[in-house]
Amino acid sequence: MRSLLAAAAGLLLSLPDHAQDVNCTIYPAGTSCRLACDLYQSPAREATAQGSARSQQYFDEMLALCPTFAPAWREKAVPYLKRGEFGTWKRLIDHAVQLQPAQHLGYRGWCRFEFLHDYAGAQADLTRLMALTRSNPGFSANGDYDLRIVLALCKREQGDPTGALAVFDQCIAANEAQQRVGLYDYLHRGVTRLRQGDNAGALLDLQRQQQQIKRLADTEYYLGLVYQKQKKTALARQRFVLAKTLFQQGHYRHNDYCETLDKVYLVDIQTALSSLK
């Protein structure tokens, strides 16, 4: 049984995390950078487990062939990020950013926001990226966020809710016009407005969030808080009870790597419920 478990675990753990795709035809055939790129895209390299010795050796081989091949710097850095060696991660990802700032600043900024709560560092990266991309910085590595929303959250977490709301408003308005508002954009702006005492604004956003994702404990919890502030106890209780049910059914925001901003815990909901008179 143990050996079966070991084999099964080995299979699971040998599955590679997918690296960023690269178009190798941008490098002239026969050049060392083309060879490095072909090695990066090779099935043998892609089959290696992220962070394994062999995987890291592949990136070293690519960088020996072509030290300016930014994707290798970036992917070599990834396991250090995920495993808490942030000094090494930063040293490696800085090479990628230095070589291709427009391609990698957004990723570095997102990681500083997500994994380290380095809001000042993330804001600096995203602000620089905004200037490079005419205010179209793209999306977070996990696809959940327009990076302008991340920039807004960085401002909020550094004590600038007014600046944060300005960025939220600009981003959400632009994305509404293209019918591509992000999964949690209304939620975060609603929470920010709630913190600022703008209960009416928060209510509007959280109701919009209900349309984005129909069943989400986080939305119901914050709606409950708005109603509680508005002294609408019955409505607040209704939202908190629903939030608790949804949470217990598994309908809440979760990230395998890190706690998400504005995350709601079951104990928060229970505390809110018990606080109602």
Next chain:
Amino acid sequence: MPAPYLRNLMNPNFSIEQKLVLRALALGAVFFCFSTVLALAQRAAPPSNPAASVGDIAFDPATDRSSFQRCGEGQYDVPQYYQSQTAYTGGTQALRQQFVRAAMPRSTGAQNGYVTIRFLINCHGETDRFRVTQIDAAYQPARFGPALVAALLGRAKALRAWVPGKFTGPDAHHGEALDSYYYLLLKISHGRVVDVLP
């Protein structure tokens, strides 16, 4: 018996010029062999440590408990927390109570940055092999106050509510407990712990 080129070098019938040419050829051959071996050695030993995956923690008798046992020693590579759903009961919120809300010494060294405590959680939820790294806000190596670092490490070692990682594959072993790696990232601002991740 000497090698042929050495026998030729020792042959008294060669002129001085012939001996010099042969000596140069011999030295060239030795240099070629040496550089080839060196190049092969460099190819065989790239900068990454070929013995371990990133973040692996080997047993150190100076700091680690010999009584701490991995459940899957020799059977599988230790997964990371995010691959095996390793967690602390109550999540990051509960950890925040332990590290941010609790009284901690103020750093007498570096003032801003991060202390990372990485460790191993076995399939029973027991912990060991703690390793500490410290960086400043610019991600450069740093040293926070020893009293703060010791308090953080002590608090990490005292945590008892770990939910061990589990096998998440689709077969009959789904849900079986695994050893896994975890880390705690303590964010320090103005000498105080202000946040904990992941």
